[in-house]
Amino acid sequence: MRVMAFDYGTKRIGIAVTDPLQMIANGLDTIHPKDIIEYLKKYLQREQVERFVVGDPKQMDGTPSQSAPHVKGFVTLLKKSFPDMPIEMLDERFTSKMASAAILQSGVNKTTRQNKALVDTVSATILLQSWLERKAFL
Template sequence: MRIMAFDYGTKRIGIAVTDPLQIIATSLTTVHPEEIWTFLKDYLQQEQVETFVVGKPLQMDGTDSESAQHVLGFTRKLKKEYPAINLVEVDERFTSKMASSAIAQSGMKKNKRQNKGLVDTVSATLILQTYMDTKGF
């Protein structure tokens, strides 16, 4: 069974998944928040997911950031729609900066590096990897 991670944003949601053996975290796609429920319904008909990992936006002092209320609404609906799937929140404070840095160092052409959706999927992958690292995968 896979683990699926989300980097939730009001314009885009970056999504990453593990392989079925939960060894490798891979970026999957970016979807608009209005399309996430259709995307999940379709994806979960094809693949088994045992855990959702959602990036929790925090301030540097550990308190909720401005976007935390949007993420809270998303996590509540995830729990309601998919009660059988575990849901875990992971501190995402540095993932966007780390994602931008990793993309910049990748040797990609500048126009590709500026693709915000790419930053979101890489951020979701970093959130997933953080979760996997804490679980000892």
């Protein structure tokens, strides 16, 4: 079964998913928060997902960031909508910067690099790949 990760933002949610063997994280989509539950219901009809991983926004000193209450609300919505789905929080510090650097190194043009939806999807992918790497060491 797959694992799905979310990089939550009030304008966009970046989504990534593993392959069924949970070896590789792939960017899936970027969805507006108001559309996420309907999107997930449709996706879960087609694919088996074992758990959700949600980026936990923290400041450099480890305290919750300004967006933490929004993420907490998102997690509450996920729990209400999918009560049987395990949800893990994972520190997401640096994922946006890592995503921007990865996009820059890929050699795409400036317009593509400035696409915030792409940054969100790549951020979710980095978050999920971090989860996979952490899981491998447990």
